[in-house]
Amino acid sequence: MNEELHEDHRAYRLAKNRFVVMLLCSIGVALLLVTISMALYSSSGTAQLDLSRPGYAGISSKINSDQSFTTFPNTGEINKETLDSFEKLYDETAKQASSTNAFESSVLSDEALRINDNPAATANQ
């Protein structure tokens, strides 16, 4: 009778240990996968394009989400009309892509940040 009880107790402990081991393994695998995905997220440059991050709430609505632009067909004959239609599409997009002097360095200058060597000038700004 005692032996039977002992056997039951051992079986119960083994089952309980297996459950704990399974839980720990699941947590370990989840942590590993999260670490890998976070590493890929930051190393691939996706983090820089993710405007859903904290601090970008105000500007995410300003993203140009125009999805109406159609791809120029990559099949069909080449004739005057196709060349004209390509030129029109290209000029429109090129004009937008070259419109401003993007990423000018002056916005980070001492003057722009008002930390230049002449405090009087800074105070007057």
Added chain:
Amino acid sequence: MNIKRLIFWLGIVLAASSVVVSAHVGAEQSTTLTNSQLTQIRTRCHEVQATLSRVHANDALLRVNRGQLYERLSAKLMVPLNSRIALNRLDGSSLLTMTSNYDRHLSEFRLNYQAYEEQLSSTMRIDCTKQPATFYESLQTARDKRQSVYNSAQQLTRDIDDYKQAFTDFAKSYREKQS
């Protein structure tokens, strides 16, 4: 004889080390902060941080919108036209070269922006009230990296113009052949 040789080598070592030291001092001086600037950074730290935060957010928006246009030009216009020209067995080799240059410079632009954004983020994490000199040094690096992003964007603008020129030449020669 040995002493003369020793003096000769000692002289060379001294001359070389003085060149290295003077170059190092020159580099230090170019980024050395004046006391007035240090004080300004400390006292205006919050304002500077707020400006950097605004620049950071605006840059992210510009990167996304400009990046979409750059991608569109390549994937939706240049590549389809190039394959259409190839399917029609016409010579579009100059357009292919321009597209290849453009794609290479677009990859550089992405990498340069990533490096700049990481640098600016790390600058913003520095407490400029406690470490104004470290903050300024990090800011200088961010400026250099921003300059690289600017150069990449300028290069892409030139590539866009070059592709347009190649297309105009192709269209001109095609029309001449047709007439």
